[in-house]
Amino acid sequence: MSDLVLAIDVGGTKIAAGVVDGDGSLLRSAIRPTPADDAEHAWAQVRSAVDEVLAGTPSVRGVGIGCAGPIDTARGTVSPINIGGWRHFPLRARVADLVPGVPVQLAGDGVCTALGEHWRGAGQSSRYLLGMVVSTGVGGGLVLDGRAYGGRTGNAGHIGHLVVEPDGEPCTCGGRGCVETVASGPRMVRWARERGWQAPAGADAAVLADAARSGDAVAAAAFERGGHAVGLMIAAVAAVCDLDLVVVGGGVAQAGPLLFDPVRRALDVHAGLSYLADLRVVPAELGGEAGLIGAAALLRP
Incomplete structure (x- = not known):
């Protein structure tokens, strides 16, 4: 089984996607600016970054998403203060459609920052x-x-x-x-x-x-x-x-x-x-x- 994970980080100014291995090393990444207005425009930026980093990647065992809040982990939705077009946006489900058949986890971007520093920093x-x-x-x-x-x-x-x-x-x-x-x-x-x-x-x-x-x-x-x-x-x-x-x-x-x-x-x-x-x-x-x-x-x- 692949030890690679697709990681997504959605913030108020940038959207990033990357592929991370089992040791916590970031192998490749892509960054897009965060649109503040239209929901589908913001989603298109997420999809574009994901498509770029997955090109040439054989498989991933799961997806981790960090997003600016507020979020709702039970429903998998996000309502970032600085992305006005996303209110109760079903980010987890949208990402799961891009990478079917693997687990998708959602957390706040601050939690992910803390986890990153705890794991490798x-x-x-x-x-x-x-x-x-x-x-x-x-x-x-x-x-x-x-x-x-x-x-x-x-x-x-x-x-x-x-x-x-x-x-x-x-x-x-x-x-x-x-x-x-x-x-x-x-x-x-x-x-x-x-x-x-x-x-x-x-x-x-x-x-x-x-x-x-x-x-x-x-x-x-x-x-x-x-x-x-x-x-x-x-x-x-x-x-x-x-x-x-x-x-x-x-x-x-x-x-x-x-x-x-x-x-x-x-x-x-x-x-x-x-x-x-x-x-x-x-x-x-x-x-x-x-x-x-x-x-x-x-x-x-």
């Missing part, structure tokens, strides 16, 4: 970890006692929507003051611009980080504020789930100490429970491959 030494991405949004997933934890509906781990500012800015989820409104790249850039940071049109978190390293006080304050919010969130999740490790990836995390230093300072203040004394926060290792490798891990025994 920075989380291999941990059995209780939060894997998270700080990028255009803030997302995450939990691995508890060595296994993915999706909760009742598959949506456990939506850490980007923990409230850190009760009277804060409105969030795309419908709430206010979520960590995503403070620490995501676009929100950090907007906050800095509103306070006088001068930057070219289209500037992103990488440009903001360069400005902070060059001594721009407003840019540095944006990272301090965002890192503090992430630290508050980590302290809360770690206390509830008894974690020993947090793995942080994504574009904003590429700023390194600009983000991680205020995270750790916040933890020094707010993660005071004795069982959190050994909690570690480390950079992710797999980059953009984590979601695909983690989606394949859904098929592991």
